[in-house]
Structure formats: C-alpha cells, structure tokens
Amino acid sequence: MKRRQFLQTCGLATLASQIPQIAHAQLSPHTIIKPPRLKVGDTVGLVAPAGIFEPKYIGILQEHLKQLGLKTKQGKHILDRYGYLAGKDSDRAQDLNDMFADNSVTAIIPIRGGWGCSRILPLLNYPLIRSHPKILMGYSDITALLLAINARSGIMTVHGPVATSTWTPFMLDYLKPILFDGQTVTLQNTNSPEGQVQTIAPGKARGKLVGGNLSVLSAMVGSPYLPSWYKSILFVEDINEDVYRVDRMLTQLKNAGILNQISGFIFGNCNNCNQGDEPSLTLIQVLQDHILPLGIPAWYGAMIGHIRDKFILPIGLSVEIDATLGTIKLLEAAVT
16 A cells, blocks of 8 residues: 555544534524532542643642542553643543543542643533533643533533642632532632732623633634633633743734634733743733724733642633622522
C-alpha cells in the first residue's frame, strides 16, 4: 500500500471511531442538568486526566475532603505515567467515564491540570455522562473538560480547586453553600490588595456563566466541544503569558465571533503576565481594546485563576454581574 493511501485509510479509520461523539448534536443553550448536591458521607472520585503529579497530592486532597465529611475513590489509572501525561489517553478517558458511571460516586475532582484534557475529549462518553450527572470540579487545563461536558452533555460543571490548589477558608466559604446547600450566593472579592477590582466598563448584565483558562479555551476554538456563547457571561484567567499572547488569544475569540455574542466579561487574575522587554501595551490596554467596543459590563481582577483564594463558579448557571462592584450573583441553585 502506498504511503498516501495508507495515511488516508488510517485517517478515515480514526474519524470513523469518533463519529458517535462528534455527531452528537450540541445541546440547546437553555438545557442544563444540575448534579446532585454534596452531602456528608458522599464519595468523591479522584482522577488524573491531564499531567503527571507527585503521589503526595492524593493524600493532600483526601485530607481536604475528609474534613468536609467526604470519602474518596481513586481511578484505576491515577498513578500511570506516559511522558508528561498521567497515562495513555484511552486510560485517562476510561477513568473519567468509569467515575461518571459509578453510582457510588457523587462528585469528581482531578488531581491537577497541566496539559492533556483536550486529548481525551473525543474519547468521553457524553450520553453516559448526561445520564449520570455529577459535580466535576477543577480549573486550568481542566477547563477543556468543564466546557466540553457542559456543551455535549448539558451538565453544569464547576470551575474550582484541584488537589494541588490551596483549599483556603475563602474558597470553602463558597464551596459549602454552593455545592452542599444549593444557595444562591453573591461572590465578591476580599478587601485585600489582591482583591482590587478594576472596572473596564460599568453596568450590570445577566447570562449563563461560561469560561475558564484563556489559553485552553482559545485552543479549543473551532472544535465541537464549546458551548453556545449567546448572551453568556464570559470569564477567563491565565498565568505566565506575556501581554502580547493575551492579546493574540483575545483576538482569536474576537475573530471567531465569540466576543460579540457575550453580554458580560470578567477577567480574573493573570499571574506573571508581563509586558516583556520589548515595547508593549499594558494588559488593561489590551482588555480595553477588545472589550470596550462591545458595549458590555466588564471588569478585571476577579478572584479567579492561579491564585490562593478563588471563587467557586458553576459553569452554565444563570448569573447577574455588577462590573462596578465586581460581583457575581447566582440567580439559581447550582445543585439539586
């Protein structure tokens, strides 16, 4: 068989194996399935869908969850290694599928992000996940899972901590009322210097909350794993990106027609996002260039991202934002 014919045959075989997932129609933007709330005594599934990690973090997460009255169950491949990935794609995907199928598991928390979640998106069983709604929480590279499962299964997912995060009282003060009690709270920054809000455009707006890590999100543009952006509140965050890279990623969202659909915009924190040695715009200038022309409420500095104290953000939930005060008000319960 000639090389070109061989490659074409392999390509068709790969595509055929993914048709059931890709053909699954994107759900209505108004369709949202809320997972059951957490209760003392529930079991949380621990998975490693992305990068490798030190095994000590399993024990650290187990201790955090034990203090909340929760038990844990580990994925079969959680300690696997495959280069910089925590196992082969098929095994990492299988662990996640198995956790959703396991009726003894109420919620799922990855050990860490890094890189690798986007690789397993075609291997997830979205109909299975839809029929077994559970809390899936994480951030950074886990953004790919949060957005894809929200878009393809219609389940509310949660932008929040992973095992390697700092589980601070600030975070727990939001986690308990939102995920245990189903309260409609208002999320607001602390009064500390790191909690300072910088308004880009004042005003209030309502919409479903969607977002995550800017690098991961922008890399997913053009794939079938993103939700509807119409009248949504978009939040993003990042780390270790020069300002021109942030500009490039926001330009990608603009050129893809995403920014002109949203009703509100929140930029969390961008840790170590420097201007570099060359002449540069500031990050605020970049945000103003892209967001001000949209005529929507927007602000910078929300407690979202690679920071010590972070919000618990239900993706797909209806919220109201106030760009002057820098607040996010949940308009409905996140769990049943």
